[in-house]
Amino acid sequence: MAANNKPFVTVVAPCYNEEAILELNINTIAVYMQQHEHKYNWEILIINDGSKDATGQIANQLSAKSNGKIRVVHHPTNLNLGNAMKTGFANAMGDVIVVMDIDLSYATDNIETMVDRLLEKNADMVVASPYMKGGKVTAVPFQRRIMSRWVNRFMQFAAQDKYHTFTGMVRAYKASFIRTVNLKTKDYEICPEIMYKAMILRARVEEIPSHLDWTEQNKFAGKRTSSLRVLRSFFSGIMSAFIFRPYMFFMIIGSVLMILSLYELVWLLADTLKDVATGTILPGEERSFSHSLSLQFKKNPQSFLVGGITFVVAIQFLSLGFLSLQSKRYFEELFHLGTSFKKNAKQQ
16 A cells, blocks of 8 residues: 555556557547546556567657656566466556456546445455446447357356356456466466466455447457467356366266166166066076076166166266365365465564
8 A cells, every 4th residue: 555545556558459449449448547646556567568569669768758757667578467467466556456458448537436345345356347237249240259258157157155256357456466466377378277266265256347348459360360269268257167166067977877887777677676576487497586687787788888878978977076076185285285385484
């Protein structure tokens, strides 16, 4: 917290090949922050993630004219979104860090709303969510909108804490919290990873309804090369959902296979017992369960094979589910311990 008791807000803006919009949108953020100087001390931190166009030069020019309000960190090569965000967290001077998408598909008004909610609730993180009640999506291409919505719903299903938006990067963080979170992923997956690890740490996470609007962004179609590929981000999101409760997926598959195998095996058992009870065995032969079972095998060998193999596979999946549950608990304990050591080391 600054000496004048106003919170110091760092707006982090990761950029890759954004020469078409960088100057306009950084100036838009700067004007917005100037209008709120009565509430916040502020800076804008541009992370130039190894851009191949004029993004780096434009960022340097903006910084030179800003009287220290705009700073730039350059990656020598493209290290992807996750690493750009981690660089922003490490270099931000503020005690509140706001990550904004440089295309401003989330309006600058979200900065004040997120920061105020963070401070009012003493939260560790505030997420701008277009998918919660009161949120809205405008002008996003149909395929991208459907994939994004269903990826987030899938993550909501997989996660223990039922938030609405796991993939969005527009968030406000308490700097003391996010700097203690050990982050590993290097690209788009960092956003779900932060949510997952915040849940492990029992962090206070708030959501605010927000408007995701691509109206302005669509005007630059063909002029920007930084957009995430739709299918890649979709499958990345599906895989990211696995980290929340991996055991659940194994157990669901195992349970379904177990039900199918038992259905097949129970019918075989019922037919066998019926043969024993009604005496449909050949004349002169001793009535027995084993004999009746062998006759069933001769008549329906495929049922025995399918039911038996499915039963064995179901046991394997259920075993993997229990093992992954145990591994998840060990991981969460170690993550808690490692985070505590990291936090204590920073305080000393």
